[in-house]
Amino acid sequence: MDSRFFIAPEQLEAFEAAARSGSFSAAARSLGKAQSTISGLISNLEIDTGLQLFDRSGREPKLTAQGRALLQDVRALLNSYSRFEAKSHSLSAGLEESITVAIDESAIDLNRLVRGLSPFYQRYSTVSLNLLHASGDSAAKLVREGAADIGIILSQGDYPEDFDFRGVGSCSFVLVAGVQHAIAEQESVSSQDLHDHLHLRISAAGDQGSLPENDLSDRIWYLESYSLFMKLLTAGLGWAFVPLHIARPYLDAGTIKVLPTDFQLTPYPYGTDLIWSRRKALGPAGQSLIDEISCVLAAAEAEPA
Known part of the structure; x- marks a missing residue:
C-alpha cells in the first residue's frame, strides 16, 4: 500500500491558525472561512497524517503533544509556500529574479x-x-x-x-592625515611635503585609478576597502584624499584633520x-x-x- 499522502496548504493554514488563535472559531474569523470548513480541514489533516493534532475533550481544542511537535514545521512550510507563490507571481510578471x-x-x-x-x-x-x-x-x-x-x-x-x-x-573629497602624523602638525603643507610621506589610496588590484592624485607621491599603499584604510590613516601611517562622507565621523572625533596646503588642489567635488x-x-x-x-x-x- 502506498503510504504517501497529499497535504493541501489550506489544511496546514487551518491547523496553524487554530493553534495560534486557540479555537476553531477564531481561526475561521482570521481566515475568512466558516468554522465548519476549518474543522473539516483539520479533521482531514488528522486523517491524512494518522495523528491526533487537537484534544477536543474540553471547551476549546488544545494542541496535543503530536500537534505541538509539528507546529514549527507547519509554519516553516507555510512560509516556504508563501515565498514560492510570491516569487512565481513576480517572475510571471517579468520581474528579475x-x-x-x-x-x-x-x-x-x-x-x-x-x-x-x-x-x-x-x-x-x-x-x-x-x-x-x-x-x-x-x-x-x-x-x-x-x-x-x-x-x-x-x-x-x-x-x-x-x-x-x-x-x-x-561627492566631495578632503585631504587629510591622522592627528598623530607629523604632517598634521604643520601650519601649511606643500606638494613636496606630500611627496615625502606615504600616500594611502583606495584602488582595485592593478588599477591606478583616474583621480588627479597619482603624481603627488611615489610612496603609495593601495587598499581595496575603507575599513583597513581608515585604521591606517588614524594610526598616522600616511595621508590621503578621502570622501567627506567617510571622513566626517573621524573629523568629528578628532582622529584625523584636514591638511592646509600652500598650492592649488584640483577642484572638487x-x-x-x-x-x-x-x-x-x-x-x-x-x-x-x-x-x-x-x-x-x-x-x-x-x-x-
Missing part, C-alpha cells in the same frame, strides 16, 4: 544608499540583491563584463556607447553616476532601484551643508 549592484564606496554615502534600498525591499521583496564592493574603476568593469547590472561610481569623462548612466549627485549596460536590459525592479537611489541622493543634495 536577482539584481547585482557594484558599489564604489567613494561615490556614495552608504547610509543614504540604505534609505533607497529600504523602500525597494518593501516593493520587491522577492527580488534578490547582490551588493558588491568595487573600488576604483572596477565597478564600471563589472557592468561592462555583465557581472553587475548596475554600478554606483564616481563620474567618468566618457562611457562606452553601450552604457546608459544617470548623474545622481556629487566629483559627480556620482549610476551606470548600466544597454546590452543587458533592466527589468522593472532594476529601473525602480535606480529611481529609489536617485531619489534619496537628490534629496541629500538639497540638504543644507
Whole structure:
C-alpha cells in the first residue's frame, strides 16, 4: 500500500491558525472561512497524517503533544509556500529574479544608499540583491563584463556607447592625515611635503585609478576597502584624499584633520553616476532601484551643508 499522502496548504493554514488563535472559531474569523470548513480541514489533516493534532475533550481544542511537535514545521512550510507563490507571481510578471549592484564606496554615502534600498525591499521583496564592493574603476568593469547590472561610481569623462548612466549627485573629497602624523602638525603643507610621506589610496588590484592624485607621491599603499584604510590613516601611517562622507565621523572625533596646503588642489567635488549596460536590459525592479537611489541622493543634495 502506498503510504504517501497529499497535504493541501489550506489544511496546514487551518491547523496553524487554530493553534495560534486557540479555537476553531477564531481561526475561521482570521481566515475568512466558516468554522465548519476549518474543522473539516483539520479533521482531514488528522486523517491524512494518522495523528491526533487537537484534544477536543474540553471547551476549546488544545494542541496535543503530536500537534505541538509539528507546529514549527507547519509554519516553516507555510512560509516556504508563501515565498514560492510570491516569487512565481513576480517572475510571471517579468520581474528579475536577482539584481547585482557594484558599489564604489567613494561615490556614495552608504547610509543614504540604505534609505533607497529600504523602500525597494518593501516593493520587491522577492527580488534578490547582490551588493558588491568595487573600488576604483572596477565597478564600471563589472557592468561592462555583465557581472553587475548596475554600478554606483564616481563620474567618468566618457562611457562606452553601450552604457546608459544617470548623474545622481556629487561627492566631495578632503585631504587629510591622522592627528598623530607629523604632517598634521604643520601650519601649511606643500606638494613636496606630500611627496615625502606615504600616500594611502583606495584602488582595485592593478588599477591606478583616474583621480588627479597619482603624481603627488611615489610612496603609495593601495587598499581595496575603507575599513583597513581608515585604521591606517588614524594610526598616522600616511595621508590621503578621502570622501567627506567617510571622513566626517573621524573629523568629528578628532582622529584625523584636514591638511592646509600652500598650492592649488584640483577642484572638487566629483559627480556620482549610476551606470548600466544597454546590452543587458533592466527589468522593472532594476529601473525602480535606480529611481529609489536617485531619489534619496537628490534629496541629500538639497540638504543644507
